[in-house]
Amino acid sequence: QPPPRGKVQNSSAISLSWSPPDSPNAHWLTYSLFRDGFEIYTIEDQYPYDIQYFLDTALSPYTSYSYYLETSSLRGSTRSAAVTYRTKPGAPEGSLNLSYISPISSDSVTLTWAVPSNRSGPIEKYILSCAPLDGIQPCVPYEGPETTATIWNLVPFTKYRFAVQACTSGGCLHSTPLTVTTAQAPPRRLGPPEVRKISSTELHVEWAPPMEPNGIIIRYELYMKRLRSNGETRSTESRVFQSSGWLSPYPLAESANENALEPPQPTTIITGLEPYTKYKFRVLAVNMAGSVSSAWTTGRTGESAPVFMTPPSVSPLSPYSLNVSWEMPADNVTRGKVVGYNVSMVSEQSPQQSSPVVFSQVLYTAKSQELSYIVKGLQPYRIYNFTISLCNTVGCITSASGAGRTLAA
Template sequence: MYEPLNQFTDNELQNWFYQTNSTNITLSLDEQTNQIFQKEISYTRPGISLYECGVMLLIEGKESNYSNSINITVKGPGLPNKPINMTSVVLNTTSVWIEWVVTSVTYSPEIYTVHYESLSCYHNGSVSINGNTSVEVFTQESNTPYSLTIDGLMPGIKYTYYIASKNTEGHVNTTNGTFTLLETIPNGVPLKFEAYNITAYEMTFTWLPPLECFRNGDIIKYSLSCSFNNATHSDIQQSLQHQIISKRENRFTLHNLYPFTNYTCHLAAANGIGEGPAASLNVTTLEASPESEPENLTIISTSSSSLVLTWSKPIQPNGIIVKYTINCSSDIFENETIDNTVVLNGLVPYTNYTCSVSAHTRIGVGPAAIATGQTDESSKLYPHTINQ
């Protein structure tokens, strides 16, 4: 604004002019404040322009001489400057502090936006964890630092970020920076935990690591444990635990298992902070031949020509018993049954019989239980001669 000359009255003052680079621009008088101002200034040259300005008075169509001139520097529109000295400081597992320096404001207001993202999670395609936050700057001080804190990030994840400065004329971006959040224990389970190559005595497990956004750091090992409590092994409990010390290892084979046994297995991933939740799997080993003989084999004589054999199933049947084989006295008698009792008839009175009983699964026959029994004496009377 310009103060009017005191020697002119308001009635005499019609218009003021000032000259800028040989261009006359009309100024208007505010009769309330007795100040002169310019309306609706528009610039067609971007960037900083230097203007030499003078003022003259127009009274009833007559022009006065120009006043002493002054130089005015006008900032026209232009792209913002790129921020410098971009710095990041990780605060905890989910927050980071970002700082940068604004060398100067080209054309205010300027908005500085921090963009950040991580392409770490892949689930049904690529999922980007991203966001932005901004600071609006009006000051024209040079080399001013600005900062902000970003919260709600993913633990242990590496992010890329950049700062975009924007005004009415466009925007410019910094180069990318990176930061990695502090680790915490994983909150994701290993994926595709499966068993294959299953036999009666071993099985192989395979898996994939947890989704990267749920690892919360670098996976350094896996913990595999398997246990069972099988009714057929009521006096035996087995617990197998293994530490797989390799983040690249994604398979492991368990040996020395029990046949036809249901195992409950758990697999957990661990980073440098601790172990995360476990994936679970139930798997049953295949059948095998029985490892033990039938229990409690007993032979009872019911007559001079009959024996009754009874027994119970093996402690370790290793499968489903499909039949029993009974042999007595050098294969004189053979019998097969699915029951636990058999009656042998037509035997010789008062004779010892040694019998064996073996259990069969679909895979094969197991060891035999052996016992001996004797038929009763004969009750028949035979004629005989008495010598005189």
């Protein structure tokens, strides 16, 4: 009797077929099919004999089974040789537990899992999937034979969902998803503050949180330095404002403690400044892992009335003319944009029985870029007094007088 011919269908079924004996010597045959020594199927056949078929089901995955036939007739029986077939691998069974290895980095997470039972067949690979909960930046999954894997290039302080699959050629076993939050990292990409003029001594400074907070912002610090009119630094930087709080990039607080804290204040008014003076500001944002500084930005206080003007220099040009010249004061004196100068001649008259009276006559209004004026029509060898009034958009200040004598005729 030839042995049965088998064909493995899947992880739980093997189809078997067989032919009659080479010399039946009978008109009636009984076939008994044995698996691992136990009879599982019996069928009778009569001449002319057909090829017999049987589908063995409900088998275990990736398991070897031994089959043989016993063929009997009224004259006796015979037994075939045994043949062995193994079912295909099935999906792994049991549980697959996923866990992470501490400490968790700000840009990577190492995960590990136990090898499940291989009764269903050899594990060919593991697939570790990764997805951010907010869906901002996808992460690269792992696929391979190891039971530990590190996922890199993650975003700091971001929640990710991980899951692993153990796969045979017959299917995969899935783990329960695991949510992990990456560690905080120093914030990045903090824009410069915006500076707005309020008055001649006050500036309003405001800024936005870092574009990449990479954690919980717990403090802002504002630094300032004063500039000269030529743009050079006049004073070293100093911290002029600080605000603490709790600013999480996640919209919903996860604990009552977070709800109790307000975000640090991102705006302030700096007072007690010099009029019409440039100041530079930068802001520092701090989280639990570090800090980031913005670039410097410049703001200028508003104008106020000028406070001082130096007396003019008066020099003779002829018996009948004098040159009146002056210097443009510094910004901290003009306290605004100079719009012009008034050149005035000053004279004293002493009426009888009264104190002297000072008369001032405006001779010329000079533009801001003019720094001299020639006074003509004067008398020879006589002393004349002049003042200069400096004016900005807010007000004017008049200098002390400067004197000069015309030449002799």
